[in-house]
Amino acid sequence: MATASTLTEQVLAGLRTDILAGRFQPGTKLRVSDLSERFQVSASAVREALNRLSEQGLAESLPHRGFRVTPLSIDDLQDLTRARVLLESMLLRESMRLGDLNWEATVVAALHKLQGLAILRSDGEVDADWVDAHSHFHHALIAGAGTTRLTDVAMNLRDRAELYRHWSRMLAGDSDRGVGAEHAEIAELAVARDEAAAEALSAHIERTTDALIAGLPELTPP
Known part of the structure; x- marks a missing residue:
């Protein structure tokens, strides 16, 4: 029972x-x-x-x-985006500095799994397996920093942002965005220990915010 x-x-x-x-x-x-x-x-x-x-x-x-x-709001989205950019980019830099070969392998494996899944199911809804793989990929990027507390905070913020990411794609007409290519670029730069990885991750996060604000005029403050 x-x-x-x-x-x-x-x-x-x-x-x-x-x-x-x-x-x-x-x-x-x-x-x-x-x-x-x-x-x-x-x-x-x-x-x-x-x-x-x-x-x-x-x-x-x-x-x-x-x-x-949780309802959508521009103020919350902008604050959430800033917090994520600051925290995730810092943790990715630490991961590139401290992460070992196992960290690199985890990032590559997470990317491979994510690329093998379609975002949408045949009925047009977001695939739950893709959502999980997407979360795992972002966790893999920052897990090499070796700080469980900050990683947990970052993932909690990312979960909250998932609402915005979903509605950005569905309502803001951002379906042509090359999300897969963005993920691949971030992973490639990260395992190469290239500082540009943090910049690519920040741009990846910020693009969702830009698409949502541009595509949902009802959220725009008067």
């Missing part, structure tokens, strides 16, 4: 996948009763999962009104 902790983890994994795949739009209300029925678990397991999602920045707790998917 599944434990309460196991049930919470199952709900958390399912909701996280749905949110990152764009099945719940930003700002959508997450009703405990609906989710409890959907996952066939208790309301307490759903609430715990939603609290965990809030800690990850993918959901928000509304006082006396439950939870919702």
Whole structure:
């Protein structure tokens, strides 16, 4: 029989996948009763999962009104982008300085797996396997720095940015962007210990922000 902790983890994994795949739009209300029925678990397991999602920045707790998917906002996006650029570029530089042959192999393997997957499924939705491989690739780039705490912070920020990355591609008309080529360039420069890798990673992160702001005029401040 599944434990309460196991049930919470199952709900958390399912909701996280749905949110990152764009099945719940930003700002959508997450009703405990609906989710409890959907996952066939208790309301307490759903609430715990939603609290965990809030800690990850993918959901928000509304006082006396439950939870919702984190809404999009230009101010939040710009602050998030700046934080990611500063932290991830620093960690990548440290990875290039300290990373060994195993780190290089991990980066190359993560890129290979990512390139073997299509972003979209046949039904037009983002493939959950691609989302996971994308996250693993970005983790591999910075893991060579040898600081678990900062790496965890960077990945939490990256998870929150995944909402923006998804809507940038789906709503901002950025589908022609050569994301695969960007990933390949970053990986190649990184394993070559080329300082330009950090610049390429920063540009990769910033392009998502530029595409979203340009393509979603409803987010532009009056």
